[in-house]
Amino acid sequence: MKLNIAVLPGDGIGPEIVEQAMKVVKAVTKKFNHELSYEYGLTGAIAIDEVGDPYPENTHELCMKSDAVLFGAIGDPKFDNNPKAPVRPEQGLLAMRKKLGLYANIRPVETFESLLHKSPLRRELVEGADFVCIRELTGGIYFGEKGRKDGGNTAFDTNTYTREEIERILKLGYEFAGKRNKKLTVVDKANVLESSRLWREVAQEMAPNYPDIKTEYMFVDNAAMQIIQWPKNFDVMVTENMFGDILTDEASVITGSLGLLPSASMGIHTSVFEPIHGSYPQAAGKDIANPIATILSAAMMFEYAFNLMEEGKIIRDAVAASMTEGYVTVDIAEGESFKTSQVGDWIAEWVEKS
Amino acid sequence: MKLNIAVLPGDGIGPEIVEQAMKVVKAVTKKFNHELSYEYGLTGAIAIDEVGDPYPENTHELCMKSDAVLFGAIGDPKFDNNPKAPVRPEQGLLAMRKKLGLYANIRPVETFESLLHKSPLRRELVEGADFVCIRELTGGIYFGEKGRKDGGNTAFDTNTYTREEIERILKLGYEFAGKRNKKLTVVDKANVLESSRLWREVAQEMAPNYPDIKTEYMFVDNAAMQIIQWPKNFDVMVTENMFGDILTDEASVITGSLGLLPSASMGIHTSVFEPIHGSYPQAAGKDIANPIATILSAAMMFEYAFNLMEEGKIIRDAVAASMTEGYVTVDIAEGESFKTSQVGDWIAEWVEKS
Numbered sequence: 001m002k003l004n005i006a007v008l009p010g011d012g013i014g015p016e017i018v019e020q021a022m023k024v025v026k027a028v029t030k031k032f033n034h035e036l037s038y039e040y041g042l043t044g045a046i047a048i049d050e051v052g053d054p055y056p057e058n059t060h061e062l063c064m065k066s067d068a069v070l071f072g073a074i075g076d077p078k079f080d081n082n083p084k085a086p087v088r089p090e091q092g093l094l095a096m097r098k099k100l101g102l103y104a105n106i107r108p109v110e111t112f113e114s115l116l117h118k119s120p121l122r123r124e125l126v127e128g129a130d131f132v133c134i135r136e137l138t139g140g141i142y143f144g145e146k147g148r149k150d151g152g153n154t155a156f157d158t159n160t161y162t163r164e165e166i167e168r169i170l171k172l173g174y175e176f177a178g179k180r181n182k183k184l185t186v187v188d189k190a191n192v193l194e195s196s197r198l199w200r201e202v203a204q205e206m207a208p209n210y211p212d213i214k215t216e217y218m219f220v221d222n223a224a225m226q227i228i229q230w231p232k233n234f235d236v237m238v239t240e241n242m243f244g245d246i247l248t249d250e251a252s253v254i255t256g257s258l259g260l261l262p263s264a265s266m267g268i269h270t271s272v273f274e275p276i277h278g279s280y281p282q283a284a285g286k287d288i289a290n291p292i293a294t295i296l297s298a299a300m301m302f303e304y305a306f307n308l309m310e311e312g313k314i315i316r317d318a319v320a321a322s323m324t325e326g327y328v329t330v331d332i333a334e335g336e337s338f339k340t341s342q343v344g345d346w347i348a349e350w351v352e353k354s
Numbered sequence: 355m356k357l358n359i360a361v362l363p364g365d366g367i368g369p370e371i372v373e374q375a376m377k378v379v380k381a382v383t384k385k386f387n388h389e390l391s392y393e394y395g396l397t398g399a400i401a402i403d404e405v406g407d408p409y410p411e412n413t414h415e416l417c418m419k420s421d422a423v424l425f426g427a428i429g430d431p432k433f434d435n436n437p438k439a440p441v442r443p444e445q446g447l448l449a450m451r452k453k454l455g456l457y458a459n460i461r462p463v464e465t466f467e468s469l470l471h472k473s474p475l476r477r478e479l480v481e482g483a484d485f486v487c488i489r490e491l492t493g494g495i496y497f498g499e500k501g502r503k504d505g506g507n508t509a510f511d512t513n514t515y516t517r518e519e520i521e522r523i524l525k526l527g528y529e530f531a532g533k534r535n536k537k538l539t540v541v542d543k544a545n546v547l548e549s550s551r552l553w554r555e556v557a558q559e560m561a562p563n564y565p566d567i568k569t570e571y572m573f574v575d576n577a578a579m580q581i582i583q584w585p586k587n588f589d590v591m592v593t594e595n596m597f598g599d600i601l602t603d604e605a606s607v608i609t610g611s612l613g614l615l616p617s618a619s620m621g622i623h624t625s626v627f628e629p630i631h632g633s634y635p636q637a638a639g640k641d642i643a644n645p646i647a648t649i650l651s652a653a654m655m656f657e658y659a660f661n662l663m664e665e666g667k668i669i670r671d672a673v674a675a676s677m678t679e680g681y682v683t684v685d686i687a688e689g690e691s692f693k694t695s696q697v698g699d700w701i702a703e704w705v706e707k708s
């Protein structure tokens with residue numbers, strides 16, 4: 001198979017972790033005799049510095065002609081706490097989501113036995129937790145009309161959803177639930193928001209088409225509590241953009257393995273695979289960052305973008321092996337630790353030899 | 355002093371827990387020679403059933419002429435998951451907030467040593483956590499323009515904030531921080547929302563007027579993580595209505611003592627004191643519900659509405675004594691447990707005798 005991917009390393013530790021993931025991607029494609037073609041593109045703060053735009057037009061063109069995008073991380077402290085900066089890295093992220101039509105952000109929430117002691121939750125609550133958060137990513141208050149009135153003294157944002165947007169993401173939610181434990185939790189605030197009432201209406205219309213799946217409705221404030229109290233009760237959770245931003249981050253920390261979790265953003269034109277952690281500027285260039293989340297994002301890429309399940313599995317097995325054998329970076333090492341590049345080499349080699 | 359209060363028991367366990375709090379209020383006013391005048395009003399599902407309105411006009415008039423409102427809980431399962439019901443109990447809540455100008459919801463997040471084992475968090479993370487969440491309660495997306503377009507197939511909600519609304523709540527935040535550990539965390543989403551950018555602008559203008567207080571800015575997604583990971587780092591957190599709905603509920607469960615936490619909603623016309631837990635319909639009428647959160651809400655009423663600090667403290671001491679001596683309801687009892695009414699009697703008597 002011909003695999004045509006765009007590689008956007010971004011800022012901070014982005015380049016080093018993406019480099020490791022690319023080692024693994026190359027090992028897998030070689031092993032399975034795929035034809036790999038890839039090209040690098042600029043994005044994030046570095047793209048602002050170099051060309052004045054966090055998601056430059058030629059990066060967009062590169063993504064548009066790719067079957068999948070492997071993404072590192074973006075963000076630079078010099079833009080932090082400065083909401084008035086004329087151009088900011090996250091604008092690039094939002095532009096990318098909108099222009100590529102990345103309507104669904106998918107985050108598996110999984111625990112790793114060897115990292116459970118790092119979870120802020122009591123072990124018995126979180127051990128075995130295994131669910132998927134699906135966040136709508138191109139609608140809602142992120143992209144609605146916003147602005148100022150009264151000489152700047154009143155500010156507004158509009159949260160808008162159409163039936164089509166809601167149907168599209170719920171359909172994906174049902175597909176995931178159908179392949180998993182047959183439960184879909186639709187999170188909204190239908191007791192207050194009109195947009196949430198439309199979400200619930202649409203869900204109630206669609207639910208009978210999936211008779212083997214239990215549809216559950218939950219208010220967002222309740223969901224924020226349930227994620228901490230009973231994470232094992234979730235199977236697939238689906239929600240709108242803003243609620244998803246908050247809940248998926250909350251859900252990711254309960255595992256104790258924030259630095260290990262991958263994500264996929266499924267799009268109309270292509271899809272993007274990236275670690276959920278940030279650009280971690282303090283660690284940039286030090287060869288100490290943990291590459292596992294990016295490597296697991298590459299596994300998701302094989303599975304979701306190319307439907308190459310065996311290829312995804314071999315990456316997962318290699319990552320599991322590195323953890324079992326303690327061949328890991330300093331953030332999760334119990335004893336000896338290894339460099340970012342060493343872990344990348346080890347995992348790529350494991351794949352080749354397996 | 356003349357204490358003029360409105361009592362709104364509401365639905366489910368509301369009446370029984372409010373009855374216990376009233377026993378304690380009477381004991382305190384007697385002990386300190388205050389003159390107590392109070393009147394009961396209808397609200398919630400029961401008000402819908404009786405007069406077709408969850409916040410009837412005469413209840414509103416009663417609140418308007420009171421110096422403080424003691425509130426139970428509202429909500430009835432027959433309205434759940436039915437966002438299309440023409441009148442719902444929570445509309446009464448929202449109407450009350452708006453009409454009484456209850457702009458600030460204040461929730462102390464405290465742990466009780468004897469309940470730490472019920473926290474979903476590991477003990478060492480949460481032990482000693484002690485912060486206050488201040489949620490803006492009459493603005494934002496709850497009260498902005500909302501509706502449908504395209505024959506019902508597009509729904510929208512508007513999140514609006516004015517400079518005055520933001521200044522008012524931040525001022526309260528700074529006052530609280532000044533009396534506590536001198537740190538104010540302003541939670542927003544200024545990297546995406548225009549309203550949040552106004553929040554941050556106003557905070558940045560006000561901060562220099564409070565030189566002894568550290569102002570910290572935090573994105574809402576990050577706050578959702580920090581509450582679980584490092585709850586002890588917070589002192590006073592202030593945020594907008596929708597984010598506050600989610601974060602205050604999240605914050606309340608980390609203590610393991612959700613059923614014990616009180617709240618205050620400070621208003622222009624009067625203020626309202628209520629437990630943060632719900633109407634718990636399954637337990638209604640069984641004399642098993644825990645009245646402590648409502649009794650502690652009465653303590654907040656003495657302190658916040660009447661500035662009677664000693665009176666508040668005696669209630670807190672009585673509650674602490676009931677817990678130390680194990681005179682508690684079944685939900686938190688280790689061994690023998692007591693009825694709602696027995697706990698109320700015990701605490702009121704402790705106050706009288708102290």
Ligand SMILES: CC(C)[C@H](C(=O)O)[C@@H](O)C(=O)O
Binds near residue numbers: 545
């Ligand atoms: C950087 C920011 C705009 C972004 C978001 O809010 O979507 C981030 O928090 C995320 O979740 O990917």
Ligand SMILES: CC(C)[C@H](C(=O)O)[C@@H](O)C(=O)O
Binds near residue numbers: 191444599
């Ligand atoms: C019932 C609902 C409208 C309400 C809210 O969202 O404000 C509740 O969740 C709360 O926090 O008091």
